[in-house]
Amino acid sequence: MKTAPAQRIKNFRFKHFFAVLAARNIEFFRDRAALAWNILFPVLIVAGFAFAFSTDKIDLYKVGVYGAQTADKKQQSGFLATEHIQFIPITDLQPALVRLERHQLDMLFDPEQKRYWINEESPRGYLLERILRGTAAQTEFSKQSVTGKAIRYVDWLIPGILAMNMMFSALFGIGYVIVRYRKNGVLKRLKATPLSALEFLTAQIASRLWLIMAITTFVFAGTNLFVDFAMFGSWLDLFIIFTLGTISMISLGLLIAARLSSEELAAGLLNLISWPMIFLSGVWFSLEGSPPVIQQLAQLLPLTHLVDGARAIMIDGANLIDIAPQLGVLTLMSLLFTAVGAASFRWE
């Protein structure tokens, strides 16, 4: 009874989709322990980090180096060889100046044109200027200034925290449920009906998606009343990138759960995927200046693109065109994970 993929899409019945969606939603809302945890966990994590970091700023000295400069201090001399300063290669001047205005960079340095920029409101900029002058002739570099309000660490952190919470809810919420359904025979019973794998899986995605978006919106809006997060972009754009990011992560959860019938193995695989994402996707610290291999590896993770896109909207005021690369990658990942998940899906 094998059916070609195109035929499966053509045979898609929304009646089946909505039947499974409704049943799954009822199950979720009646499972009070799971419901409480799904609301409580994001509240704790978002509110906890928001209040803990609401007054702190990023505590690293960061200097953007404009032009084809290497970040390897061993090959440098003078200012660029200074220890305890993170030198970040910059190829585009304008966005870097915006980041300097927002105190995300402490200095922007252009060794070829013999110039540098600092934010007059930033004490870190002042200190770095003193260091620069101490390591070079006083007249060698010309100073230029910008001004702008500082972005708190919490403003930088919150898109990552929200995305990380969505990732946990998507991966574990969907992965465990499917594996449990398979293990206890719920899926086998559904297999004996005209329900298709695609109808079942898309209903699971839809059910989890709206739950995550509703809970995240509620938690974020509530926390924002107290912390007043920086928001330079559009709320709608932020909602779109979070929606797409959540779909990609739910699809990844479905892919992992496509064939497993052991909850222990599923937990192991979900942890194996989620923990590297937490550390390599730039949730807690910027990956700028980290080894190229780490940066390349991070590009394979959906959380990286979600965090980058959300952060660009909130902090840099980016619009959907600006974050088209992230939207494109997340769309591709969602389609790929869903297609492979549906094709390899096993009811038993």
Place this chain on the structure above:
Amino acid sequence: MPPLLQIQDLVKHYKDVQAVRGVSFTVERGSCFGLLGPNGAGKTTTVEMLEGITAATSGEIIYQGLPLGDRFRYEAGIMFQTTALQDFITVRETVKLFQRLYDKTLPVEELVERCALHEFLDRDTRKLSGGQRQRLLLALALINDPEILFLDEPTTGLDPQARRNFWELVHGIKKQGKTVILTTHYMEEAYELCDKIIIMDHGKIIAEGTPQQLLAQHFSDVVAILPTTELANRELPMPVIKNGDSCEIITHDVDQTIQQLIDAGVSLAHLRIRERTLDDLFLQLTGKELRT
């Protein structure tokens, strides 16, 4: 009219297990067809191939003159041996969920009536008793008013009363002219419900026919049963099979056997005579107890 199902040389191999080794049989419309055998005989694998749940390694399954296709899912009703239902939804909601997966369905009221679901219709499916659960699973199998109904060991684990109640439901379904395929390892269940049976062991059919035909073919004797204590330390002129607290004497001539027992001074106060059963047949065919 051709048979509803024709099975030809069906084989199923798993990695290192030959679960079904070439079985062939036909199922007539409106009949109740039984697959009997001990655990591991291959009957569930055979049925799951017929249901389209498991792919056959080789062989042919013809349903209404054509190979099994997608339409079979709309026309078959299936009650698996072990099935969980979605948690946290009621019996009524479960029935409605399954109704929405089919085009042609029976009304909820009819299913409730036919499977006696009234008393627990709004109960969470996790809180059903064994018998109630089986009645709900039967209702789900009947939801699309199927041409053919598969019941895989439907009364395993039920108490005798619940089992009798379930048999009554199946009798009702048979009266409506539905075809039923039943797997069981309860011989009395097969005898009660089935028009034709096959007995399977080690993935093969070892006997086939109506229950009455099979018993008549293999047995012309009856079994006399006496408490073991009555026969202790007595010399008897016939072989005696000890079976725990009771002993069995297989005889073609009951009168003569009774006379021999009286002559030997055996009290007949607790004597019972029973006819041969499908359990005896299975033991004779395979040398094994059916429910081991």
